[in-house]
Amino acid sequence: MKCRVCKKAESTLPEGSKEPRFCSRCWTTRLRQLFQEEDRFRIQRVMRTSDAEKYHIFHDDFEGGATAVGLAFALLDRVHDQLEVSAFLSNRFEWHQSVPFIYEEGVECEVEVLDVFLGIIENDLVAGWRPCRWSAEITLCTDEIFWIDNSEREGEEAAGDDATA
Numbered sequence: 001m002k003c004r005v006c007k008k009a010e011s012t013l014p015e016g017s018k019e020p021r022f023c024s025r026c027w028t029t030r031l032r033q034l035f036q037e038e039d040r041f042r043i044q045r046v047m048r049t050s051d052a053e054k055y056h057i058f059h060d061d062f063e064g065g066a067t068a069v070g071l072a073f074a075l076l077d078r079v080h081d082q083l084e085v086s087a088f089l090s091n092r093f094e095w096h097q098s099v100p101f102i103y104e105e106g107v108e109c110e111v112e113v114l115d116v117f118l119g120i121i122e123n124d125l126v127a128g129w130r131p132c133r134w135s136a137e138i139t140l141c142t143d144e145i146f147w148i149d150n151s152e153r154e155g156e157e158a159a160g161d162d163a164t165a
């Protein structure tokens with residue numbers, strides 16, 4: 001079987017049970033480009049407890065990385081050593097756009113930004129917890145996020161009390 005990209009060299013990678021698709025030279029190029037795309041994401045941890053963390057997700061292409069394109073939670077079940085990840089992604093960012101992977105031999109578009117993000121979940125977020133098992137559920141959100149803040153509500157009640165007093 002010849003390499004899918006250059007169609008010249010014998011394909012030997014990826015290793016494993018599936019049929020190899022790339023030669024080692026094209027595979028290296030692919031990995032390098034994947035790492036570069038992953039670097040455009042930034043995950044910022046905003047809350048941490050012993051069993052859970054909350055993160056904001058940024059991407060260079062969205063408002064210069066100044067505004068989050070999503071948020072994620074990781075919750076560890078210590079009894080079963082299982083990590084549950086929930087991610088909520090804003091549709092203001094185009095998650096299904098293709099990232100062109102350019103090889104010396106030509107162009108191959110096969111990776112969506114969403115796939116790059118899933119790599120981030122696995123290699124950055126989950127890897128930090130080193131769980132025995134993990135799963136992730138990803139929700140693409142079609143509406144604006146809104147907030148309810150308990151401290152603001154307490155402020156209103158306090159103001160109401162003042163008014164009736």
Ligand SMILES: [Zn+2]
Nearest residue numbers: 003006023026
């Ligand atoms: Zn090749």
